[in-house]
Structures are given as C-alpha cells and as structure tokens.
Amino acid sequence: LHTTTKLNNGVEMPRLGLGVWKTDNTTAKQSVIDALKHGYRMIDVAKQYGNEAGTGEGIKEGLDAIGLNRKDLFVTTKIFNGDQGYDSTLHAFEGQLKRLQLSYVDLLLIHWPVDGKYIDTWRAMEKLYHDGKVRAIGVSNFNNERMDNLLAHANVTPAINQMEFNPLGQDADIVKHDGHLGVQVEAWSPLGGGASLSNPTINKLAEKYGKSAAQIILRWDWQRGIVTIPKSTHEKRIVENSDIFDFELSDEDVETINKLDEDKRTLTYDMFAWHNPKGAPDDVDKWDD
Numbered sequence: 555l556h557t558t559t560k561l562n563n564g565v566e567m568p569r570l571g572l573g574v575w576k577t578d579n580t581t582a583k584q585s586v587i588d589a590l591k592h593g594y595r596m597i598d599v600a601k602q603y604g605n606e607a608g609t610g611e612g613i614k615e616g617l618d619a620i621g622l623n624r625k626d627l628f629v630t631t632k633i634f635n636g637d638q639g640y641d642s643t644l645h646a647f648e649g650q651l652k653r654l655q656l657s658y659v660d661l662l663l664i665h666w667p668v669d670g671k672y673i674d675t676w677r678a679m680e681k682l683y684h685d686g687k688v689r690a691i692g693v694s695n696f697n698n699e700r701m702d703n704l705l706a707h708a709n710v711t712p713a714i715n716q717m718e719f720n721p722l723g724q725d726a727d728i729v730k731h732d733g734h735l736g737v738q739v740e741a742w743s744p745l746g747g748g749a750s751l752s753n754p755t756i757n758k759l760a761e762k763y764g765k766s767a768a769q770i771i772l773r774w775d776w777q778r779g780i781v782t783i784p785k786s787t788h789e790k791r792i793v794e795n796s797d798i799f800d801f802e803l804s805d806e807d808v809e810t811i812n813k814l815d816e817d818k819r820t821l822t823y824d825m826f827a828w829h830n831p832k833g834a835p836d837d838v839d840k841w842d843d
C-alpha cells in the first residue's frame with residue numbers, strides 16, 4: 555500500500571489512495587481518518603467536491619492519531635473550472651491551502667480542460683511548482699488533442715493525467731499516448747462508480763481468486779501500472795480496497811478484463827468542462843472562506 559511510482563519529475567507517488575468525491579465535509583473527514591489508520595498514504599480531493607475543509611481536518615486528526623507527519627502523506631487537489639486563468643488560479647490556490655490547513659500540496663491538477671483558459675491556468679501552476687507550493691503538477695480529463703496542445707505551450711510536462719478509467723471505460727488511446735509522453739495515468743472512478751462491480755466476468759474472476767469484485771478491479775489497475783483512488787465512505791470497504799497484495803492476476807485474466815472495454819463514460823467533456831459546469835455552479839464564493 556505504501557509502494558510508490560516515480561513521476562516524471564522524480565517525485566514518488568503512492569500507487570493507491572482514497573478518493574473523496576461525492577462526500578460531504580463530515581463524511582470526508584471520517585473517511586480520511588479511517589484510510590490513514592488503515593495504511594493509506596495518498597488522498598485525492600478537489601475544490602469542486604466542496605469538502606476540502608473536512609478533508610483537511612481528517613488529514614490533521616488522522617496523522618496525529620497514527621503519529622505520522624505531513625511529509626508521510628501525498629495530497630492531491632485540483633483547480634476548479636470557475637477559477638481557471640492565471641491570476642484566479644493563484645488566488646484560488648491560496649484559499650485551497652487554507653481550507654486544507656496545509657502549507658503545500660503534493661500534486662495539483664487542472665480539474666477539467668476549460669478551453670481558452672487551461673494554458674493560462676497551467677502557467678500559474680508552473681509558478682506554484684517553481685515556488686515550492688506544489689511538488690508536482692498535472693491535468694485531469696485531457697484527451698490527446700488537448701494534451702498535445704498543452705505540451706506545445708508548457709515548460710513543465712504534466713506528471714499525471716487523471717482519467718475516468720475502469721473495466722467498462724478504459725480510454726485505451728489516452729493511456730497509450732500518455733504512456734509515450736511519460737505522463738502517469740491515474741484512474742478516477744476505478745470501480746466505475748460501482749457499475750463495474752456487477753459485471754459477470756469480474757464476478758467470475760472474483761470467485762476464481764477468492765477476492766471481491768472491487769479487489770479484482772483494483773488489482774487489475776495495479777498490474778496495469780495505473781494509479782488508482784477508489785472512493786468509499788465505509789471503513790470495511792476502505793480496508794477491503796487496499797487488501798490487494800496477497801494475489802496476482804494471470805496475464806490472461808488481465809487481458810480478459812482489458813477486453814471488457816465498452817468505452818463507457820459517466821462524465822464527458824461536453825457535460826462538464828465549461829466555465830459553469832452543471833452540478834458545480836460557478837459560485838466560487840460558496841467554497842471560498
């Protein structure tokens with residue numbers, strides 16, 4: 555669980571962490587404390603989730619409870635669509651650090667590629683990187699075209715592209731392209747928001763290996779070299795999702811899961827990557843202190 559992957563700037567990132575999307579502050583806090591207690595060393599949050607404050611409290615209390623320091627933990631957050639642009643990114647990030655009660659984050663991502671703005675956002679993130687406020691910078695939900703466009707303007711190559719990635723939606727083209735570029739792929743919704751868990755093939759494999767469907771999927775991520783951040787608010791599942799190191803999928807079974815790809819997505823660029831995304835009103839004050 556503490557195994558890391560070396561990002562393209564040399565920073566070590568744990569390969570499995572806790573995601574806190576779709577949880578309120580109180581629940582996020584408790585999930586983070588539970589995860590830290592059970593050995594997780596990486597937490598993925600975003601301003602857009604509206605729970606950076608609870609996550610920050612969880613980090614503080616969780617680290618105290620297990621006697622570890624900030625440097626023992628890898629924290630990711632993301633720039634909200636409504637904050638994109640140079641000055642607004644720098645300003646918003648200060649508020650995010652305050653909410654998280656942190657002096658730096660390990661990884662800062664562009665949450666969605668807001669066209670016409672993501673290059674300026676990236677420049678601001680390069681400044682934060684050079685100023686030592688973030689240890690690595692990356693993107694999320696970038697297709698190959700936008701990735702190439704960003705690279706044409708960037709001084710720092712993104713360390714990460716965080717994508718929706720699960721057995722039913724594998725974005726094979728992006729995984730391949732990012733691999734060539736040295737950009738580590740990270741899976742959001744690795745369990746397909748729960749949908750992949752009921753897939754019959756996954757369940758057959760679960761029976762074969764004597765593990766749960768979630769464990770089969772997360773082990774597949776692991777063997778594919780994809781960093782993964784399953785979300786659960788249940789302590790028992792948080793433990794279950796990290797218990798994937800006592801078995802190995804055969805190459806054949808990895809391939810069987812590879813073949814389940816239906817190019818399924820729950821969110822698309824068109825639904826989300828605009829200035830005022832549905833479900834996340836452009837009401838930045840709501841989250842700012």
Ligand code: A2P
Nearest residue numbers: 743744745746747748768784785786787788791
């Ligand atoms: P819950 O938080 O109630 O445990 P994803 O990370 O792919 O978005 O999937 C998260 C969804 O899967 C959540 O609804 C979460 O619910 C559920 N989930 C997480 N871990 C498990 C597990 N081990 N078994 C079953 N469901 C799980």
